[in-house]
Amino acid sequence: MTLFEVEQLSLHYLTRFGEKIHAVTDVSFTMKKGEILGIAGESGCGKSTLVNGLMGLFIPPLYPTDGIVKVAGESLMNRTPEDIRKNVLSRKVSMIPQGAFNALNPTRKIKDIAADVIAAHMKDIDRKAIHTRLRERFDLFGMNTEKVLNSYPIQLTAGERQRSVIGISTLLNPRMVIADEPTSALDVSTQKIVIKMIFNLLEKEIFSTMIFITHELPLLRHVADTIAIMYAGEFVELGTAEQIIFDPRHPYTKALMGAMLSAEAGQKQKKPTAIEGAPPNLAKPITGCRFAERCPVAKPQCHHTKQNMRIIADRQVRCEYAQ
C-alpha cells in the first residue's frame, strides 16, 4: 500500500531582497508502508528544506513552488501551519530534528514537554493516564526513565536529550517518521545508541515507515531499503540501498561514494577523494545539468541541457549519459 506520495515537488525561499532561492526542484517518489528511504547529499543540497515540504509545513520565507505531497491519500498542500500542526504532525507525519537542543523548550522538564504532546492530541485523557503512558514508553529507551522525565533538557547528556526528542516525536505512533540527521551532533558511541533505539522502535512497530536523512551514505546501508541522492535541490539517483552503495550510476553518486571513507566490513579502507568545486548558486536559473561544473565526465552539451530522471539498471538516474 502506498503511504506517502510526492509528485514533482519544488520549493523556494523568498529572501528579504525579493530573491528566490530554488532550494528543492522536481522531487518525486512514493513510499510503501514499512519502507525506509535514506536521503543523502552534501550540506546545503536542500535536505532540511525538503523535510519541511514533506510535512506540508510552509513558514515564510519557505514557499511551495509546485507539486504535491500526500499521506495516505490526503494532500498536505495549501494548508495553514496551524492546521498542519494540529492535524498532521505527531500523528501522521512526525519529524526528528537535526539538533535536539533547539527542539526542546529549555524551561520545561522532559515529562511536561512530552505530556503536552499527548494532551494536545488526546482530548479526554487525564494527567495520571498521560504520565503512565509516558513512563511505559520511556521505559523502552534504555535510560533511567524517572531521572530523564524529571530533568530539564540542560541536565541531560546529548544522547539522553536526543533519545528524549525521538521518544517525544514518536509518542503518538506516527504513520511516517522523518529523521533529519538524527545523529549528526553526537559522538560515535552515542550515535550507535541512538540508531539502536530507532531500530528498537521499528521492531516494536511504534512506527514502521521512515525517511532517514544523513551525510553519511555508508550508514544508510544498514538502515535504508531505498536511497535517494540529492544534489543542488534535485534527486539525481534513486534506487535500492544495494544499487546506490555498491553500483552507483550517476557521476555525483560515484563522487559522493568516493568522498566517503568506507568502514564497511570486507571493503578496503580507501582514502576519501574530495569532490572538487562547489554546488551551483540556487538563486540563479540553471539551464543544464546542475552537476556539470564538477562532473569529471561532463560533455559540452551537459552545461545547457536539462537532465530528467530516467531508468537505468533498474533505478532512476538524472543523467542521459549514465550507463
Ligand SMILES: Nc1ncnc2c1ncn2[C@@H]1O[C@H](COP(=O)(O)OP(=O)(O)OP(=O)(O)O)[C@@H](O)[C@H]1O
Ligand atoms: N531561511 C532561508 N532563507 C533563504 N535560503 C535558505 C534558508 N534556509 C536554507 N536556505 C538555503 O537553501 C538551501 C538548502 O538548505 P538546507 O538547509 O535545506 O540544506 P541541507 O541539505 O539540509 O544542509 P545540511 O546538510 O547542512 O543540513 C541552501 O542553499 C541554503 O542556503
Ligand SMILES: [Mg+2]
Ligand atoms: Mg539540513
